[in-house]
Amino acid sequence: MNINSLKHYINSKTSSSPLVIFRISFGLLIFFSIIRFWSNGWIKSLYLDPVFHFSYLGFSWVKPVGNYTYLIFLLCILSSLGFALGYKYKLSSIVLFLSFTYIELMDKTTYLNHYYLISILAFMLIFLPAANYFSIDSLRNNKDKLIPRWSVDSIKVMLCIVYFYAGFAKINSDWLIDAQPLKIWLQGSYDIPLIGELLQKKWVHYIMSWGGMLYDCLIPFLLYIKRTRWFAFLLVVIFHVLTKVLFPAIGMFPYIMIVSCFIFFNYSYHDQIILFLRRLVNKTRLYKNLKKRVEKPKILNHSRNSMYLIAGFLLLQILIPLRYKLYPGELFWTEQGYRFSWRVMLVEKRGHTDFRIINSDDNQEFYVNNEDFLTPFQEKQMSFQPDFIVEFAQFLGDYYTEKGLNNVEVYVDAFATLNGRKSERLIDPKINLYGIKNSILHKDWINPYPHEINKL
């Protein structure tokens, strides 16, 4: 691509309807996700009940705020609705991004790749002109349908990054040669009607593993090429519905991906949907009243700055999943550089971690009851992730120091099993975890994994 064609691309415009449909469906999905989250009682059980919360490095100040936590969720619900309707879009999108991201940062126990994806897309959409057409903001200004092409393309690029890295991560010996962890999970899905028995078979584990890898790697191209687009979208639907059937606990992820991938289609399809929706809302009295009251919006000016920012952000998204290369040791074992990289359903890990407290007063070593401080869910997640273990160890160190013990030291007996292999010792039992500084630097107190998992 030469400079001229790049300039041409930057200045070229396209219909905003794909982005509009994306805005509406994305906003509504978040709206229903949060309501579902709330009605399942997860705000209480995940954020209010635990006495201790696991934080992301540098974000330990983001914590649940007692019963006000419900307000944050309410804010998220309202802003997602405002976002979907394109009402005070700038404000709605900023509040949506901040409230959703705050929720995710409160406790990393609940980290899910698709929550991260929602945060990322919400961030990008702050700077994209998704509401200057078919929105409350644009009721009196419906003619400005054209928007810069890059703004629609940036979402597509982001989705391609997700799929591509998800596929890239599956190119490893556990996944392709041992069909793990799918073997364990599919065997465990024996109670699914009709196909449960089939899922016990070895060849099914391999077909699913290889199929999943090929799907993730190829789907960006198939969606991009016009000729294969419908076929690709059919695959998207089948693949994600299948994951929902096999792994019901996967939550909203399949829906988010299915809905998002629709953005790859030509604007004419989106126009038709908008036409249909418009007929629907035109009939409502509310719409007519609204139309009279809304003041003429300022023409949204999407500056070059937005484009540079989005471009830089996408570049960062390409780099972040590669950071694992900077760490020595087995990635699946140490999990250094594991998160924020679209490593979806890649490992089956379980752990058991006992914490031993030593103090200089009586040199009596004692164990901690993890359940005194952690919920079963937190304990499960903590047991096999070194960054959780060190964080909890340091919390325990502070706790017992405050209780009056002197020179507290915290050691762990941590064991974990990975993708069906026999459990191994995860952490060096001779390291006082209360005496080390937790950072993004390599954690040399993680025991090296005795097995090799070949990967790209």
Added chain:
Amino acid sequence: MKKILNVLFLTLLFSCTSEDTSSNPEDDDFDRQAMLVNLTDNIILPSFYDLEEKLNGLKNNLDSFSEKLDLTSLTSLRDSFFEAYRSWQHVEMFNIGKAEEIYYPQKMNIYPSNVSRIHLNMIKVDLDLDSGQNEYSAQGFPALDYMLFGLGENDNEILLTYSNQNNNSLAYLKILVNKMISNTSTVIEDWKINRTEFVNSFGNNSSSSLNMLVNDYVYYYEKGLRTNKFGIPAGRWALKRPQNVEAFYAKNLSKILAIEALKACNNFFIGKCNISNNIKGESFKSYLDFLEGQNLLSNSILDAFRSANTKMQSLDDNFSAIVENDNLKLLEVFQELQEGVVLLKTDMISMMDISVDYMDADGD
């Protein structure tokens, strides 16, 4: 490329509808319901019946004892207490259904017993052993342990206490035994009624029988066996607590009970009936062997049981004396048991794909 994908896609689709007839289905699948049936009918129920029988024997000997307060009848009473306590080791892990609902394990075996509460209860007019968790440690086997071995400095003193018309020891003893029998009957009745429903719930979700059974089993091995019988007395969780051993007053039973508990874990794992002493069907072991396609994991688990047993066998009978004089020995057993905890809690649960957090939060 499109062709390849077409083929792949068709295979995927096809694989959802077609039956594989080429290979022997017996090698390809495992009957989890048959496993539940075997565990329920050949282990859980017979173990409960055995306990019920032993408790009735205890009651008979208590009747004889109350008629004739002498050393001979006290000795038979103690013997039947011991038999029942041994039998109990085989059912404590089944904290499911009614047992969980009425806090059956807590009412049967929370130790150490609360002596002052026991004495308080003896003179209480409106005694209600179900009134709350404060009563747990004033009933069940640990309370019997105190009543039969700890009520006096020696056998004569104990007999004297019982002959003393002014105290209510004998009455309380009867209340305790009757309560244990009625609690056990309640649990057994529930098992009888719900047996079919139980063995039919072989799905894989946090409330299915299979998941609960695995979780209870692992929990018992970790807490009931490792923590309670060894860890806490040996001071793994705080200071050493010699009075926290099981059967503290009987003095020479702790070891036998611990070995029995380990045997219960071993038998349940391999699907062996404790009463008939044979293996009649599928078990956690055969399930793991199916899932793994070999028996490396189940062998490691059995090895861990075996070496823990060897270490236990080498101990003296009286654990509280060991805690006082030779605590490292108990810690060594704790360490051996720890190996089993890791294998059961990580390797086995992982391979069986059992959820342990009792909540259905999303995952990806």
